[in-house]
Amino acid sequence: MSKQINVALIGNPNTGKTSVFNALTGLNQKVGNYPGITVEKKEGICKLPRGVKAHIIDLPGTYSLNASSLDENVVIELLLNKNDKDFPDVAVVVSDVENLKRNLLLFTQIKDLEIPAILVINMADRMRYKGISLDIPHLEEQLNTKIALVSTRKKNGIVELKELISNYKDLSTTPCMNASEIDREYFDNLRKAFPNQLLYKLWLVITQDVNFGKTDRNEIDAVANFKTKTKADLKRLQQKETIKRYQFINNTLKKGQTIDLNTAKDLRIKLDRILTHKVWGYVIFFVILLTIFQAIYDWSSVPMDFIDSSFVSLSEWTKNGLPEGAFTSLLAEGIIPGLGGIVIFIPQIAFLFLFISVLEESGYMSRVVFLMDRGMRRFGLSGKSIVPLISGTACAIPAIMATRNIENWKERLITILVTPFTTCSARLPVYLIIISLVIPEGRFLGLGYQAMTLMLLYLIGFGAALVSAMILNKILKIKSKTFFVVEMPNYKLPLFKNVVLTVIEKTKAFVFGAGKIILAISIILWFLASYGPGDDFNKAEEIISTEYANQNLTEDEVNEHVASYKLEHSFLGITGRAIEPAIRPLGYDWKIGIALVSSFAAREVFVGTLATIYSVGSDDEETIKNRMAGEVNPILGGPLFTFASGISLLLFYAFAMQCMSTLAIVQRETNSWKWPILQLVIMSGFAYLIALIAFQLLK
């Protein structure tokens, strides 16, 4: 038989579906210890015993088949559509042994759709700590299924699960509950109107349209002899269904599960009492943040300097080792400094991802959600918005996709609109280099001023997000109501492998993603900076030698003057000076202006762009930092990067909407150009204003 078996992984959020998916397929999809990590369908292949292959689909978590958010709807639409190419031959319902009761609700629903279903009880390693024991044969009998007791962490039960999947034909499809018990009369009518259809599926289709207004399904109404009920009545029936299901589950678990509270070590309650405390909770959060930023500084300065000087040597070596010519200078003055401007940030980026990943995996991030929930509501956001806001510290794009689990459209829209204020990893390089130039190195109570400035910038970004959310909440006229409870996952020791993988993956994505762009940009910039129109550019040597004829300059000094004169009159210099009037009030020169424009492609190319421009415009080799420190303000004299211009630049980057990819994602998620364009105009306009005020006040 050559046909692959379609296997869908379904389950409540945070039960370990993606961990099971990774264990089955050998892939490395993102796993994290809070609900709502997976928001899209992901696919992979798994080899089963006897040469059979399975096509595994990882799905977003859903609490029940009565979906109310976009990501949950993915699951229901798949299960209701037999013609979907991914329609599962067998559903693997993943549950978490600590929340079995709640998890079984979904399982019974899937069973009632008469899809062959296997129950995976995951996190079996936790049973010992929680004093849980299970009577598996009893559960299998009651639920009419096969159960795999799995721990993806200890790699237990995966072989058994594969075996069960390959024998999926033996699974019983008897439902757990008779759907007509919900309301006999109504279901009798349903059966008469649609004699050939599965009753429970009909019921789901109907309720789905009630819960989720976007399904475009009117066939039910179209059948004239069937009178459907009012929305309120249907909602009431849904509640009745849930109660019936829990009765069934309680009965099943009464004998199938025993919990010995004496052996349960409840570290969780004790920890939660401190970590979500009204005062201490915030203090601890604050201390953790400070530690992170201090560590980013302390741990990465050595590797950073090392990389910086290695690139200088590489550049020198290229220049001296290769035959002289245009391509050699493209390499030595364009590409190598440009790439260097990205690579020197690898240590910091890796540390940042390391901390984020540990906080996520340990379950602490969800406590932060809880801590903030009360405050967030005041700003028109729900507790769920904090997940995008926090994961936005890595990158706004996955963060904006993560908003799909916010049911309420208004809250979702607001979250999408304000998330780009969160300090993403692409801003980090700009912050780090500018801070190291303009903020003194001293310490106060063991905390560096530089680290504190960095933290302040993160807080400013977060504050900007909250304030704009509050304003949007007032302005946007969208009716909506909220009903959200934060689900608290359990504390877990972060899995070393998961943490390392996340750090490597994200750092790789950062370096290669940004690397490709800076490579292209540095080539283009080098070209524009090395060629120019007219006599000014082409006769630079003559012009300089006549100008300085009576000054007795050394040959080196002459070359230096020629290089910078050429740069000023190159294509790039001409463009730069055309935009200079717009940015001079902020304290920037035309070179920074070019870097600002090129960082619309991606913020992190700012430093690489400057490195390329400076390197074309000068004759000797220097590290990026020293070059920036040595730049002179063309108008005022003195260093270009002063406290005033530095702060102005930092604030500009904190607020400006400088990321085309984010705009594209916002367009996709809101399905309209209105929002991304507004975002661009308002954020960047505001950034300009603030940077202007800052420079004018501080200069």
Next chain:
Amino acid sequence: MNEIIQTILVFIALGLAVSFMIKKFSWKKPKTKKAFSDAHDCDKCH
């Protein structure tokens, strides 16, 4: 001679760079990703 080769190389590099940037930022609707390709969630960020 050498100079001509170097110039040709420069223009090839320039052509590649420009076409890369155009491809990257011409707005096409991103397709849903599959885990088959080892595309990372953060792939579109840069």
